[in-house]
Amino acid sequence: MIRTDAQRLWGSLMDLATIGATPKGGVRRLALTEADRQGRDLFVRWAREAGLAVRWDAVGNIFARREGTQAVPPVMMGSHLDSQPSGGKFDGAYGVMAGLEVLRTLNERRIATRAPLEVASWTNEEGSRFAPGMAGSGVFTGVHRVEEIHESKDPEGVTFGEALKAIGYAGAGRPHPVGAYFEAHIEQGPVLEDTRTTIGVVQGALGQRWFDIVVTGQDAHAGPTPMELRKDALIGASRLVLEVNRIAREYPDYARATVGFMQVRPNSRNVVPGEVRTTVDMRNASDKTLLLMRQDLEKSADAIAAECRVAIEVREIVHFPPCEFAPALVDAVRRAAKSLGLSHRDIVSGAGHDAVYLARVAPTAMVFVPCEGGISHNEIENARPEDLAAGCDVLLQAVLESAGI
């Protein structure tokens, strides 16, 4: 059974990580900045050195192609090279470098595949500089129009289109059919590490519902205002936080619910809070259960409002239905892990990935590998060379099965 070159993969990841390197060992490679350009240039150079045909489309998605023996849609691997403002060396970069490593390995072994193979580097997955995120894959899969993405502005007022031109990656061409899509990625969660598992066989991605919430009470002086005459918005908000936590624990199928943001007004130590703005992020593998969670949230908010004598406004701002990956490809990933003798377990992605959009237009699967402490979107994000190599080997096997030899 052939293997990829663990050292070459690690070396490529480390070389790439010198671009936009941060003091604590992370990277800052915001989409369409000079650092992003340098990262792209390096990937393009390596791809060309590997004999791949490289092109980019109207939103800067880069495709590096190795022809197959038949004229069928390519089997594609990929992820993204942009990072969070204080991002890590592996989030995104791993999926692109793993794809490149698969092709380098096939070249070395002179293995031809039936279907062509492509490595895609999707533009602006993170959405940290330009909203929305997953922009490149979103355009490729018809979720967004090119013009809409081009018009998006960064905080300095620079448009996506201007920034793309400035770094020399404004290409052309319409989306092409994809035979299958595989994305390797660090888990960005603690489950694999916690269960000492090397390979996550990703079943799909959780559905998401996001809410903006405003709790309105009445400002009052903390000293002269008796407890029974208060309308304390923070008490209402605190009860809501605990209800959100209860909801996450009551519903099956990977339910998650998080209050990550809170803004208290006037936010003074001796004033009873008159208003709290907060958010809820709910996720579930079942869209039906996700709706039940939403209904539970709304009911809980009403009950708290009545008991705490405050008003609670709950507004849904995002709904992503759950994404189920292609069973045949998921099986291929599982089989690959098994045949390589790697510990593996089924897992569901809690986060969004380019693969979630690709799944709309092609059979799709993902391979997860552990990351240290489950931490990512952080400079201290870390992963072990042997785990990254194992994930790359799984990717190679699954791609070979899919593309045919």
Added chain:
Amino acid sequence: MIRTDAQRLWGSLMDLATIGATPKGGVRRLALTEADRQGRDLFVRWAREAGLAVRWDAVGNIFARREGTQAVPPVMMGSHLDSQPSGGKFDGAYGVMAGLEVLRTLNERRIATRAPLEVASWTNEEGSRFAPGMAGSGVFTGVHRVEEIHESKDPEGVTFGEALKAIGYAGAGRPHPVGAYFEAHIEQGPVLEDTRTTIGVVQGALGQRWFDIVVTGQDAHAGPTPMELRKDALIGASRLVLEVNRIAREYPDYARATVGFMQVRPNSRNVVPGEVRTTVDMRNASDKTLLLMRQDLEKSADAIAAECRVAIEVREIVHFPPCEFAPALVDAVRRAAKSLGLSHRDIVSGAGHDAVYLARVAPTAMVFVPCEGGISHNEIENARPEDLAAGCDVLLQAVLESAGI
């Protein structure tokens, strides 16, 4: 029974409120600003027109004096003319104008008192521009040294001493003995309005303990991180908010406890909060009970920390013991209300006032009148002319009883 002039009192308050007037009907007269100078100038002019001897001390406290028939320490009335950044027309101003109105009434009626009478306007009660608040009365009563107050800087780096000189109110002289101190004030709470009572006979002021609290968990992605592997600082903080509320309701003697401030980190809707900084403000009429409340808070914090797998640091930063006003003067206020046929009830001040410091050096009492909705430190702060007049009448009677005629 003689009365003060309700219209004249209201007129003075409204004239004073034109200085630093804000669009919504409030005032912005931060300590030692040009607006404060104008307010002081107007008070000084009115005091001199009323034949009073005016002087100011080293921190700008103004004393307007009407001699008595005997050389004994004066009976003093007063409060402050500075305001919150978005303050109201009555907080502080009422106590000074009511004192002036008492002296104007006695002049009109040609009533001589045995003890001299003084109206004091204390510098920087609010502490909004220079910390600490209650600075003028604090120096007068030996809580603070003059130098320490002079060195305090505003956010622009201007010292109290420079600002005081600039507005022409840097005087001299040591604190003088005070025979009795009365302060009329709006309640700044909802109790009188809620119980349809005109006069609050203030027994004293609640003791206070202030805490800074840091809850430390671990940042994590809201999507990929299962509930059971989280260390959510906001869940710990929310439970603490509810415990603080429980504590306030479990302890007798006007217990109040408030979480007014909260800062969540990183404060992003799809990140499990890793840190929450918050505060607790606890008040009680009994210092012993206040200590029990503190112990309950610390025990609750420990229990929450263990259950939520977070660390909770509780640090006390302020302890004011409760203040008990002089029973004879409190009785005088109650008798005055009764003899004037005004509804009245015993009440405890939840907020700090200059009177709390004056109580350290002289028999002291306060007279509260209702304010609309219990709201103050707000431009919409409001009070009814008839209530303000009633409070002023009570002040007159209590002062006459105290000073002797």
